[in-house]
Amino acid sequence: xxQLVESGGGLVQAGGSLRVSCTASGRTFSNYVMGWFRQAxxxxxxxxxxxxxxxxxxxxxxxxxxxxxxSRDNAKNTVYLQMNSLKPEDTAVYYCAAGHMVLDYxxxxxxxxxxxxxxxxxxxx
Numbered sequence: 625x626x627q628l629v630e631s632g633g634g635l636v637q638a639g640g641s642l643r644v645s646c647t648a649s650g651r652t653f654s655n656y657v658m659g660w661f662r663q664a665x666x667x668x669x670x671x672x673x674x675x676x677x678x679x680x681x682x683x684x685x686x687x688x689x690x691x692x693x694x695s696r697d698n699a700k701n702t703v704y705l706q707m708n709s710l711k712p713e714d715t716a717v718y719y720c721a722a723g724h725m726v727l728d729y730x731x732x733x734x735x736x737x738x739x740x741x742x743x744x745x746x747x748x749x
Contacts, residue, residue, distance in 0.1 A: 633743030647701055648722060688714075713747075
């Protein structure tokens with residue numbers, strides 16, 4: 625089992641920045657692909673970013689590419705999502721997820737076995 629706890633959400637003005645973190649406990653963190661997903665009201669949960677255990681590649685949704693950066697620190701069992709140039713449409717609950725998968729499937733939420741409880745990010749216009 626892997627337990628994931630997100631932190632760092634909050635309220636920020638459009639154009640601002642925010643960093644959310646996800647700390648894992650349980651099984652060896654470094655073995656997992658880590659992903660961030662988000663869910664806005666009345667919308668499906670969507671892929672945001674992912675990073676494999678090695679950290680040598682990253683994957684992003686087109687809507688956040690160039691604005692968000694995912695990173696991980698395996699020594700701290702933590703994955704980060706740095707969000708810059710935030711827009712009101714980035715408002716959502718952000719979820720951290722962990723799973724084993726071929727990297728072709730990192731955008732598929734069904735590939736992730738473990739999920740955090742989510743942290744709210746609100747961007748005001």
